[in-house]
Amino acid sequence: xxxxxxxxxxxxxxxxxxxxxxxxxxxxxxxxxxxxxxxxxxxxxxxxxxxxxxxxxxxxxxxxxxxxxxxxxxxxxxxxxxxxxxxxxxxxxxxxxxxxxxxxxxxxxx
Amino acid sequence: xxxxxxxxxxxxxxxxxxxxxxxxxxxxxxxxxxxxxxxxxxxxxxxxxxxxxxxxxxxxxxxxxxxxxxxxxxxxxxxxxxxxxxxxxxxxxxxxxxxxxxxxxxxxxxxx
Numbered sequence: 001x002x003x004x005x006x007x008x009x010x011x012x013x014x015x016x017x018x019x020x021x022x023x024x025x026x027x028x029x030x031x032x033x034x035x036x037x038x039x040x041x042x043x044x045x046x047x048x049x050x051x052x053x054x055x056x057x058x059x060x061x062x063x064x065x066x067x068x069x070x071x072x073x074x075x076x077x078x079x080x081x082x083x084x085x086x087x088x089x090x091x092x093x094x095x096x097x098x099x100x101x102x103x104x105x106x107x108x109x110x
Numbered sequence: 111x112x113x114x115x116x117x118x119x120x121x122x123x124x125x126x127x128x129x130x131x132x133x134x135x136x137x138x139x140x141x142x143x144x145x146x147x148x149x150x151x152x153x154x155x156x157x158x159x160x161x162x163x164x165x166x167x168x169x170x171x172x173x174x175x176x177x178x179x180x181x182x183x184x185x186x187x188x189x190x191x192x193x194x195x196x197x198x199x200x201x202x203x204x205x206x207x208x209x210x211x212x213x214x215x216x217x218x219x220x221x222x
Contacts, residue, residue, distance in 0.1 A: 031209065042200050042213030043153075044115070088153065096208030097166050098143070100153035 003027070004091050014109050021104045023047035024071045024090035030094045032072045034063055037086040037103075061083055079108045114203050114214035122220045128189040131217045135203030138147050141165075141183040143210045144176060147198040156199075159184055160207040186221075196221045 004025045013019055014061075023032070031050045037045035047056050050070060056063045062075040078085055089101045094100035113132040123129050135142050144156040155168040158177035172201055178184045182203075201219045202210035 016120060033209070033211075035213075040215070043204075043215070043216045048209070057177050076176075090153075090210065092209050094157070095166075098208065098210055100155075102152040 002101050004089060004101035005085075006089060006104050008104060009102065010105050010107075011100070012109065013079055015080055017108075019076050019079055019089055020073070021074045021076075021106070023073070023091075023101050025091060025099075026070065027083065027091065027093075028069050030069075031092045032065055033055040033068070033090045033092070034074055037088060038084075043086075051063070057107055062101050073076040076106075079106075079110035081110050082110045114201060114212050116199075116201055116214035116217050118217060120218045122222060123191050124222050125191055125193060127191050128187065129191060129219065131186045131188075131199055131201075131219075133184045133201035133214060135184070135201075136212055139203035139205055139206045139212070140168065140182055141207045141210075142178055142182065143202045144184070144186050145202070145206075145210075146170075147200055147216070148196075153200070158207065165174065165207055166173045172179075178216070191214075191221050193221050195219065 009071045019021045034046045037043040047063045052067045052069045053067045060077045064073050084107050085102045090098050092098050126164045141160045142156040146154045157167045157176050158165045162178045173189045176186045202213045204211040
C-alpha cells in the first residue's frame with residue numbers, strides 16, 4: 001500500500017508571505033498531482049508532474065517532483081486570501097492506482 | 111464544456127437502508143473513479159471503472175459496489191448503511207485510466 005504523507009497538516013499565514021507544502025512517500029510514482037479543494041466543492045486539479053526533477057509553475061505556485069519520483073513540493077509566493085483551501089497531493093502508479101495524501105489546510109489572512 | 115455532475119448533492123438516510131449515487135462524467139471521458147472523503151481518513155479510493163469494466167478496487171467492504179453504463183455514467187451503491195458511512199462521496203472522470211483529473215462537487219451522505 002502506497003502512503004503519501006503531507007506536511008504541514010495546517011498552515012495559517014498572513015497575506016504576502018511565502019509557504020511550502022510537502023508530499024512524501026517511500027514509494028515511486030509514475031506521476032503525481034496536486035489539487036486544491038474549497039468547502040462544499042470537489043478538488044480542482046492544479047498540476048500533474050511526470051518526470052523526476054520536473055518543475056512546473058502556475059502563476060505564483062511552483063510545483064516540483066523529486067528526482068526519485070517519491071516526493072513533491074508546492075511553493076506559493078506572496079500568498080493571497082484566495083489561495084485559502086485544502087491542498088491535496090495524489091500519487092499514481094503504473095498499475096493504475098491513485099493514493100491521496102491527507103491534505104494541507106491553508107488559511108491566508110488578509 | 112459541462113463538468114462532472116453528481117446527484118444528489120445531499121442525502122439523509124438511516125442505518126440499514128441502501129443508497130445509490132450517480133455520476134455523469136465529462137463528455138468523452140471513459141474513466142470514472144469514486145472516493146470517500148471524511149475528516150479523519152481523507153480521500154479514500156473506492157473503485158475505478160473504465161469502459162464499463164471495474165479496473166481497480168479499494169479496501170472497502172462488499173456493501174460498496176458500483177457499475178458503469180455504456181454512456182460512461184456511473185452509479186455507486188451502498189447497502190446496509192452504517193453510521194460510519196457518513197461522508198462526502200466524490201467521483202472523478204478522466205480520458206485515461208488511473209489518473210483522476212476532474213472531480214464533481216460530491217454527494218454529502220448523512221446517516222442517522
